[in-house]
Amino acid sequence: MTLRISVIGTGYLGTTLAAGLAEFGHEVIGVDIVPEVVKKLNAGQPHMFENGLEHLLEQHTRSGRLRFTLDYDDIADWADVHFLALGTPELPDGSADLSQLHATIDALAPKLTKPALVVGRSTVPVGTAPALQERLRRLAPAGDGIELAWQPEFLREGFAVGDTLRPDRLVFGVQSDHALRLLKQVYAIPLSEETPVITCDLATAELIKQAANTFLATKISFINAMAQLCQVAGGDVTVLADALGLDARIGRGHLSPGLGFGGGCFPKDIRALAVRADELGVNVLSDLIKSVEVINSAQRVELAELAIDQLGGEIAGKKVAVLGAAFKEGTDDTRDSPSLTVADYLHDRGAIVEVYDPQAHLAPRDGFTQVGSVIEAVRDADIVLHLTAWPEFRYLDPAELAPLVRSKIIIDGRLKLHAPTWRDAGWKLVQIGRAATL
Numbered sequence: 001m002t003l004r005i006s007v008i009g010t011g012y013l014g015t016t017l018a019a020g021l022a023e024f025g026h027e028v029i030g031v032d033i034v035p036e037v038v039k040k041l042n043a044g045q046p047h048m049f050e051n052g053l054e055h056l057l058e059q060h061t062r063s064g065r066l067r068f069t070l071d072y073d074d075i076a077d078w079a080d081v082h083f084l085a086l087g088t089p090e091l092p093d094g095s096a097d098l099s100q101l102h103a104t105i106d107a108l109a110p111k112l113t114k115p116a117l118v119v120g121r122s123t124v125p126v127g128t129a130p131a132l133q134e135r136l137r138r139l140a141p142a143g144d145g146i147e148l149a150w151q152p153e154f155l156r157e158g159f160a161v162g163d164t165l166r167p168d169r170l171v172f173g174v175q176s177d178h179a180l181r182l183l184k185q186v187y188a189i190p191l192s193e194e195t196p197v198i199t200c201d202l203a204t205a206e207l208i209k210q211a212a213n214t215f216l217a218t219k220i221s222f223i224n225a226m227a228q229l230c231q232v233a234g235g236d237v238t239v240l241a242d243a244l245g246l247d248a249r250i251g252r253g254h255l256s257p258g259l260g261f262g263g264g265c266f267p268k269d270i271r272a273l274a275v276r277a278d279e280l281g282v283n284v285l286s287d288l289i290k291s292v293e294v295i296n297s298a299q300r301v302e303l304a305e306l307a308i309d310q311l312g313g314e315i316a317g318k319k320v321a322v323l324g325a326a327f328k329e330g331t332d333d334t335r336d337s338p339s340l341t342v343a344d345y346l347h348d349r350g351a352i353v354e355v356y357d358p359q360a361h362l363a364p365r366d367g368f369t370q371v372g373s374v375i376e377a378v379r380d381a382d383i384v385l386h387l388t389a390w391p392e393f394r395y396l397d398p399a400e401l402a403p404l405v406r407s408k409i410i411i412d413g414r415l416k417l418h419a420p421t422w423r424d425a426g427w428k429l430v431q432i433g434r435a436a437t438l
């Protein structure tokens with residue numbers, strides 16, 4: 001059955017969600033407050049790099065099943081279901097900033113004169129949903145006819161289209177059979193393909209999301225702490241990770257050592273969970289999360305200091321080539337990018353930093369320069385840093401780059417380069433947690 005669905009907030013999550021819901025056969029309107037974003041999306045063009053998204057947008061904006069607007073009047077009493085895909089960035093104290101959700105409710109609710117289901121998709125601290133429902137009902141002419149559900153989102157940037165069309169699980173936090181029935185209609189296609197469903201209350205739905213991200217971040221920090229131990233004690237952390245990963249109870253996912261996690265989600269989500277856990281008196285959880293964060297930040301500093309050590313302790317005036325600006329491969333997203341933390345750290349200490357990324361565009365910023373190719377970045381470099389694991393970096397030819405650089409030193413911050421190939425071409429390749437002989 002075709003439903004009318006609005007998706008409010010068309011950023012990384014909302015744009016793919018809107019396109020995916022149109023692909024499921026629904027009529028979809030996306031809402032945002034940024035005119036250029038809405039204009040671009042209506043022309044069938046994504047405003048970010050995400051594999052496969054352009055094709056979906058083009059197809060469904062052309063068919064008329066998907067459009068975008070700045071005007072809440074276009075969706076208010078039109079949609080059967082309103083999805084909230086607003087940003088929940090971090091406040092200075094680490095807690096989640098819910099102001100985009102509040103502003104949306106304040107704009108939408110006074111226009112809701114008929115019963116509707118509003119479904120939160122943003123990542124929020126436990127206890128947020130009931131407060132938002134109270135706000136909706138207070139402001140909406142339809143009052144108690146407005147119901148809130150919470151359906152956390154698990155898509156990964158770089159795989160967002162596939163994760164939206166074929167989710168590995170659906171979590172429906174609902175308060176009524178009516179809400180559950182509507183969500184099952186929205187997701188009729190994945191459900192017909194036997195996607196597992198968890199039906200639960202609002203608090204559990206909110207918590208599942210923060211727990212998932214925190215658990216994944218913990219795996220990354222654990223393997224990075226083991227990398228530190230391998231570094232000192234001898235041992236190869238990549239072999240260790242492979243061996244751990246073969247235990248089905250552990251799994252290999254999110255056990256790749258290196259520069260650690262960044263992005264618009266893990267860092268802010270784990271901090272928000274820590275703040276909420278403290279507020280609720282569950283300090284053991286916030287203590288665990290703080291350790292995860294300490295390990296993660298230390299990786300960035302460790303790598304930058306390693307670069308300085310490789311240059312004999314003197315970085316001022318040295319040229320550093322940074323390969324990768326995005327927080328991970330497959331996206332142009334540079335929010336809390338570990339790579340840029342390292343670049344900033346070295347620039348602050350006097351290095352001349354040149355950054356290349358295949359997709360990410362840096363806003364003009366003081367200090368380092370963004371260049372258009374690997375060749376430009378490495379020319380006359382005193383050291384090369386491989387900091388985002390784009391596949392194209394894995395296939396670089398070290399023999400071709402060797403004559404361009406001032407010294408053949410490369411730090412592989414993602415432990416993804418084939419060490420023997422680089423060493424055979426005369427490079428000194430350094431990886432934290434793998435001996436230089438491997």
Ligand SMILES: NC(=O)C1=CN([C@@H]2O[C@H](COP(=O)(O)OP(=O)(O)OC[C@H]3O[C@@H](n4cnc5c(N)ncnc54)[C@H](O)[C@@H]3O)[C@@H](O)[C@H]2O)C=CC1
Nearest residue numbers: 009010011012013032033086087088100103104122123153
């Ligand atoms: N980026 C991701 O891969 C995932 C994100 N999430 C969660 O989803 C939420 C959204 O994340 P992103 O899409 O990355 O954020 P984003 O910042 O890219 O997108 C938010 C969008 O909402 C728009 N917006 C702000 N105020 C508005 C208003 N009053 N009315 C209409 N639109 C408004 C902004 O202009 C922006 O386009 C966050 O809670 C995040 O934690 C969850 C899973 C995956």
Ligand SMILES: O=C(O)[C@H]1O[C@H](OP(=O)(O)OP(=O)(O)OC[C@H]2O[C@@H](n3ccc(=O)[nH]c3=O)[C@H](O)[C@@H]2O)[C@H](O)[C@@H](O)[C@@H]1O
Nearest residue numbers: 153154155156157220254255256260261262263265327328
């Ligand atoms: O809530 C979110 O926004 C999303 O956050 C992550 O998705 P994403 O941030 O796109 O990327 P990941 O692939 O999880 O990587 C996150 C960070 O961890 C790093 N990472 C990942 C895996 C690994 O083994 N090691 C590692 O250092 C990546 O380089 C990246 O900086 C989760 O994987 C998604 O399920 C979730 O929906």
